[in-house]
Amino acid sequence: MFSEMSFNGITRKEYERIEAWLKQTGIDDLKGAASEAETLFRKIGITFAVYGEGGDPERLIPFDVIPRIFSAQEWSKLEAGVIQRAQALNAFIADVYNDARIVKDGIVPAEIVFDNEAYEPVMKGFTPPRNVYSHISGIDVIRTDAEDFFVLEDNCRTPSGVSYVLENRRMMSRLFPDLFMHGDIAPVETYPDLLRQTMESVSPDPSVGPGDINCVILTPGHFNSAYYEHSFLADEMGIPLVEGSDLFVDDNKVFMRTTRGAERVHVIYRRIDDAFLDPLQFRPDSMLGLPGLINAYKAGGVTIINAPGTGVADDKAIYCYVEDMIRFYLSEEPILKNVETFRCSDPAQLSHVLANLDKLVVKEVHGSGGYGMLIGPKSTAEERAAYAERLKAKPNAFIAQPTLALSTCPTLVEEGIGERHVDFRPFVLTGENVQVSPGGLTRVALREGSLVVNSSQGGGVKDTWVLTE
Numbered sequence: 001m002f003s004e005m006s007f008n009g010i011t012r013k014e015y016e017r018i019e020a021w022l023k024q025t026g027i028d029d030l031k032g033a034a035s036e037a038e039t040l041f042r043k044i045g046i047t048f049a050v051y052g053e054g055g056d057p058e059r060l061i062p063f064d065v066i067p068r069i070f071s072a073q074e075w076s077k078l079e080a081g082v083i084q085r086a087q088a089l090n091a092f093i094a095d096v097y098n099d100a101r102i103v104k105d106g107i108v109p110a111e112i113v114f115d116n117e118a119y120e121p122v123m124k125g126f127t128p129p130r131n132v133y134s135h136i137s138g139i140d141v142i143r144t145d146a147e148d149f150f151v152l153e154d155n156c157r158t159p160s161g162v163s164y165v166l167e168n169r170r171m172m173s174r175l176f177p178d179l180f181m182h183g184d185i186a187p188v189e190t191y192p193d194l195l196r197q198t199m200e201s202v203s204p205d206p207s208v209g210p211g212d213i214n215c216v217i218l219t220p221g222h223f224n225s226a227y228y229e230h231s232f233l234a235d236e237m238g239i240p241l242v243e244g245s246d247l248f249v250d251d252n253k254v255f256m257r258t259t260r261g262a263e264r265v266h267v268i269y270r271r272i273d274d275a276f277l278d279p280l281q282f283r284p285d286s287m288l289g290l291p292g293l294i295n296a297y298k299a300g301g302v303t304i305i306n307a308p309g310t311g312v313a314d315d316k317a318i319y320c321y322v323e324d325m326i327r328f329y330l331s332e333e334p335i336l337k338n339v340e341t342f343r344c345s346d347p348a349q350l351s352h353v354l355a356n357l358d359k360l361v362v363k364e365v366h367g368s369g370g371y372g373m374l375i376g377p378k379s380t381a382e383e384r385a386a387y388a389e390r391l392k393a394k395p396n397a398f399i400a401q402p403t404l405a406l407s408t409c410p411t412l413v414e415e416g417i418g419e420r421h422v423d424f425r426p427f428v429l430t431g432e433n434v435q436v437s438p439g440g441l442t443r444v445a446l447r448e449g450s451l452v453v454n455s456s457q458g459g460g461v462k463d464t465w466v467l468t469e
Helices: 013-024 027-044 072-096 110-114 162-175 191-201 227-237 293-298 322-330 347-355 381-393
Strands: 063-070 136-143 149-155 215-218 247-250 253-258 261-265 267-270 303-305 360-364 398-402 408-413 416-425 427-430 434-436 441-444 460-466
Touching: 013 063, 027 063, 027 162, 027 408, 027 416, 063 072, 063 162, 063 408, 063 416, 072 136, 072 149, 072 322, 072 427, 072 434, 162 191, 162 227, 162 441, 162 460, 191 215, 191 227, 191 267, 191 303, 191 427, 215 227, 247 261, 247 293, 253 293, 293 303, 347 381, 347 398, 408 441, 408 460
Parallel strands: 063 460, 215 267, 267 303
Antiparallel strands: 136 149, 136 416, 136 427, 247 253, 253 261, 360 398, 408 416, 416 441, 427 434, 441 460
């Protein structure tokens, strides 16, 4: 098990400041700061919703006051790797909605593309501005030792969590300002500006200057689990937060109702799932979206971020082929490797998975949030037997991976400071340029030994530092 803070018992250079700070700061003071952070987060309203479990669905994501740190050299590799991946995924989405060369060349099987529930036929033959489909990509990265980073998952639809990146930094700066006096921690507060630049750069009307491009965030409303993030980003970018009823389509252009009359909308950052975006194209019973939106989009009257149908690229079965995509579209070797993955749709690989359920993590192809998984080493014989029946009944709905020793990071827990497993989600912005804000979302599994970092299952978050020198 690799610790982010120390290697072979020696504290890594980038953590020396944290080691000294932890020695100087008592556990009681750290817990006091954590309690203050919780109070402030609750006052601000930084919650997410978990429905169907009873009790109060509005919860705080636990915030850990001990940061996770990347050296400048580590970040250089990560940044290049996630940019490469985002470029290949965008090329893949463009391809499968047009010539499908990667399918015709036998690299990716047709059925996992065209039979994929996230594949939207309405997008066939359409090219969005700058040929960008996934403008905001969240690439989930894990580490297993000092040298190796692996990609665990790609998120190309509407990746969430960036509001915590910014709020975590603000909280750490408020609680422990002395830690930032060296001036060598890359800022994350530029993300809203980068996001707005990305949005403006894909405006469908090149004749409109940047100052006149109207961008909005389209939210399903305050009952959505990520509503805080929607409103937070709108405030940070200085753009309207709207619901479908605030907009209308006229002559294949989108307009916003305001007290000053109708105003043209050029770019929509949608936080609504494909199925609910436009009742004329998808679910006719949707009250969340905007009738006529897709026709306006395809006519060049508005840009949608991220494009409908991008979910075809973050399916866990498609994940198996991303390294091949990099070679196919970019003619490069992958900087970041996939985790070894077994496709249960393949009979030979299914037999291997069934014979090794006690050693593997099995996931639903369309699953998310850490739900529907079997973590073999922590499962019972009864659980494995039941899961095996599910695998046999619908093998193409599952993939399996080895149980990896995710790296750990010092974390404040009830007993004091303990090592807990972490993962990392940097956010890649693709428009006129491809950019990564220096940092990202570090999620931490707060239960000892747990590998599940998802907030809906008890995971927490940390501030993530990228050192500039």
